[in-house]
Amino acid sequence: MTLDFVTQSDLLTLGMLVVGLLLYAIFFLLARLGRLQPTLRRLSAYEALEGQVGEAVESGGRVHVSLAGNSIVDENTATSVAGLDLLGVVGERSAISDQPALGTTADATTLPVIGDTIRHAAARKDALEDYDPGAARLVALDPLSLAAGTTSLIVDENVTTNILIGSFESEAILITEAGSRRGLSQTVASDRLEGQAVGYVAADHPLVGEELYVAGAYLTDKPTRLGSLVAQDVLRWLIVIGTIVIVVLRSIGR
Amino acid sequence: MKYILPVAIVIGVGVVTLTSFFVDNVTLSLVRLALTDWVVILAGLALLVGVLNLLLVNMRKAQLGSKGWPYSLVVVATTIGVMAIGLLEGPEATFDPASVTQVIFNGILVATQASLAGLVVFFLVGGTTRMLGKRREMLSVVFLVSVLIVLLGWLPLPLVQSSLLPAIRNWVLQVPTTAGARGILLGVALGTTMVGLRVLTGAEWPHKE
Numbered sequence: 001m002t003l004d005f006v007t008q009s010d011l012l013t014l015g016m017l018v019v020g021l022l023l024y025a026i027f028f029l030l031a032r033l034g035r036l037q038p039t040l041r042r043l044s045a046y047e048a049l050e051g052q053v054g055e056a057v058e059s060g061g062r063v064h065v066s067l068a069g070n071s072i073v074d075e076n077t078a079t080s081v082a083g084l085d086l087l088g089v090v091g092e093r094s095a096i097s098d099q100p101a102l103g104t105t106a107d108a109t110t111l112p113v114i115g116d117t118i119r120h121a122a123a124r125k126d127a128l129e130d131y132d133p134g135a136a137r138l139v140a141l142d143p144l145s146l147a148a149g150t151t152s153l154i155v156d157e158n159v160t161t162n163i164l165i166g167s168f169e170s171e172a173i174l175i176t177e178a179g180s181r182r183g184l185s186q187t188v189a190s191d192r193l194e195g196q197a198v199g200y201v202a203a204d205h206p207l208v209g210e211e212l213y214v215a216g217a218y219l220t221d222k223p224t225r226l227g228s229l230v231a232q233d234v235l236r237w238l239i240v241i242g243t244i245v246i247v248v249l250r251s252i253g254r
Numbered sequence: 255m256k257y258i259l260p261v262a263i264v265i266g267v268g269v270v271t272l273t274s275f276f277v278d279n280v281t282l283s284l285v286r287l288a289l290t291d292w293v294v295i296l297a298g299l300a301l302l303v304g305v306l307n308l309l310l311v312n313m314r315k316a317q318l319g320s321k322g323w324p325y326s327l328v329v330v331a332t333t334i335g336v337m338a339i340g341l342l343e344g345p346e347a348t349f350d351p352a353s354v355t356q357v358i359f360n361g362i363l364v365a366t367q368a369s370l371a372g373l374v375v376f377f378l379v380g381g382t383t384r385m386l387g388k389r390r391e392m393l394s395v396v397f398l399v400s401v402l403i404v405l406l407g408w409l410p411l412p413l414v415q416s417s418l419l420p421a422i423r424n425w426v427l428q429v430p431t432t433a434g435a436r437g438i439l440l441g442v443a444l445g446t447t448m449v450g451l452r453v454l455t456g457a458e459w460p461h462k463e
Contacts, residue, residue, distance in 0.1 A: 014276055020447055021455075028457070073293045078449035081458060108304030109297050134311050138304035144367045156315075156322040170374050177377040180384065191442045193435055200397070202381040209438040213445030224457040228448045236444055 016235070023234050028227030036223075038230055045187045045205035046218040052161040052185050053090060057097040061160030063090050066150060066175070068166025068190075069106035069143045072113060076167050079191045079212070080110055083165040084117050085225075086189075086215040090163065091121030100130065102157055104139045106146035111138045147171040151178035162186040164203075165212055168195035176202035261456040268454045309333060400426055 030036040056063045065087045070080040091101045100122065103114040115136035122131040139149035151174055154162060162179040164172055168190040179186045180202065188199030189207035199206035210232065216225030267289060274282035312326035320326075339354050340347065347353035351360075382401070386394055406414060407423025414420070452458035 010276060016447065017272075017451070021451055024448065024451055024455070071297075073297055078446040078453075081449050081453065082445070085458075108300040108302075111304050111307060112300065134314065136307070137311055138307050141301075141304075142367075144370055148366075148370055152322055152325060156320065170378070171370075173374055173377045173381060174370065177381065180381070191446075193438065196438065198378070198381075201378065201385050210441035210445035213442075213449055224452060228452055228457075232444050232448045235447075236441065239440065239444075 016239075019238070020231060020235055023231035024227055026227075027230040027234075028223055031223035031226040031230075036226060036230060038226070040218060040229075043207065043211055043214075043218060045189065045207050045211070046215065048185065048187070048205050049090070049219065050093070052163075052187075053093045055185070056099075056160045057094060059160055060098060061158050062097075062099040062102050063094050063161045063163065064102045064104065064150075064154055064157070064159040065090055065163045065165065066104045066146070067107075067110055067114065068164070068168045069141075069146060070166040071107045071109050073109050076191075079165075079167055080107075080113075082213045082215060083189075084110075084113060086163065086165055086219070087114065088117050088121050089215065089219045091118045092124055095122045095125035095127040095130070098130075099158065100127075100132065100135055102153075102159065103136045104146070104150060104153065105136075106138070106140050106143055108138055108141070111136055143167075143169065144171045144174075147174040150175045154178060154182065154184065160184060163189075164195075164199075165189040165207075165215075167192050168198070170194045170198055172198045173202055265454060265456050272454070305333065305337075400431075 027036055053063055055061070065083070067080060067083040067087070070076040070083065072080050087101065087103050091103075094101045101118060103118055105111055105114055115133060118135050119128070119131050122128050137153075139153065140146045153159070154175070155178070159179075159182075162175065162184045164175060164187070166189075168188065169192050172188055172190065172195050176186055176188065176198065185205075186203045187205040187207065188195065188203035189212035190196050190199060191212065196206065196208050200208070213232070214225075214229050216222060217229040270282065271286050271289060274286040309330055312329045314320075315326040316323045316330065336355075336358060339358070343353050343355050347355040350356060382398065386398060403419065403426055404423050407419045409415075449458065
């Protein structure tokens with residue numbers, strides 16, 4: 001058995017994974033012991049979530065969370081997991097409502113997990129009898145069709161808050177435009193540059209870059225999420241410092 | 255306790271798959287390929303479940319007379335109709351441009367998606383206008399100026415091309431835009447890495463109670 005590094009990037013990847021794992025372990029333990037209390041940067045999307053869900057509950061409306069066409073069996077799985085994290089929080093906070101959260105996707109592998117997430121959220125709030133299996137929906141099988149289907153869904157299902165979290169690209173503007181015309185409060189979080197640009201333009205609360213992966217740290221008190229967020233920040237600073245060092249060394253001819 | 259077995263499976267499969275990328279071992283590679291094949295089979299089954307979900311939700315809407323029920327009827331009828339045509343023609347129809355399946359795909363689906371995609375630019379303009387009204391801040395102005403520079407800089411007019419605008423456009427695209435995009439993508443990569451590590455260590459379980 002040989003450690004076969006095909007390219008230098010494989011070595012860097014492995015190094016980043018090992019360092020990330022070590023940092024995560026350290027900060028998770030510190031968070032678990034209550035010794036990690038970082039000051040989190042304000043993100044309007046997460047600050048507004050409580051109010052958005054409350055407004056939906058009080059008005060008899062619904063919170064819609066769309067996970068785009070993200071799968072749980074390919075390279076987009078991490079974004080799907082981040083979206084499910086947020087869906088779980090939303091599902092829990094809207095479980096007491098007559099109309100619980102609605103989760104949509106354009107990928108069939110994510111559909112059962114969405115349903116399970118909403119069901120478990122209802123169970124945590126002792127509202128399992130109100131759980132509707134139809135709260136998880138496969139709207140279409142491609143992103144553009146999902147956007148088209150969602151524009152009518154937010155009207156038919158009396159949606160008052162739109163949360164788009166996934167690998168949305170420019171088609172997200174179709175959904176946000178329909179939401180804007182109905183005066184919905186909208187949050188867009190995408191790991192794609194086009195989706196983030198659309199979110200910045202059209203959403204009330206856009207999330208840029210890695211902000212979509214930190215919902216758990218902002219909305220729950222789980223030490224795993226907090227430790228992960230701090231480890232992510234430290235890893236970013238290490239990469240920035242490493243990049244600057246390499247640039248300087250290359251510039252002086254080393 | 256009931257989640258220990260699924261978490262153990264996730265961790266085990268994840269570690270084996272990840273290790274097989276770095277370690278040159280035939281057994282590990284075979285295991286990884288087998289697991290990947292199982293994923294493809296499960297994804298196919300999930301697709302059937304998803305289509306069933308689509309049909310059941312829309313049939314219930316039509317049955318209850320809920321808002322938008324005529325469109326739900328259209329969805330159900332179209333889904334069943336296209337599935338029936340596909341089953342009758344067989345998998346070879348996918349590669350036959352004259353088949354009914356391909357005619358439906360190219361003539362209806364592709365055309366509809368193209369028209370939807372064409373709406374995107376108009377909605378973006380409308381969204382930008384609304385953004386400038388709602389968020390009157392420096393970043394919004396910078397956003398608008400950047401968009402105008404890039405769009406105008408692409409105009410194939412002699413007056414534009416002979417001006418400084420193309421050079422400014424190139425600088426905007428190659429320097430601040432590329433730098434910002436790389437920074438954002440680096441953050442996304444780090445976020446993806448940390449979520450992946452949480453899954454591999456069993457700390458992330460999307461539907462755990």
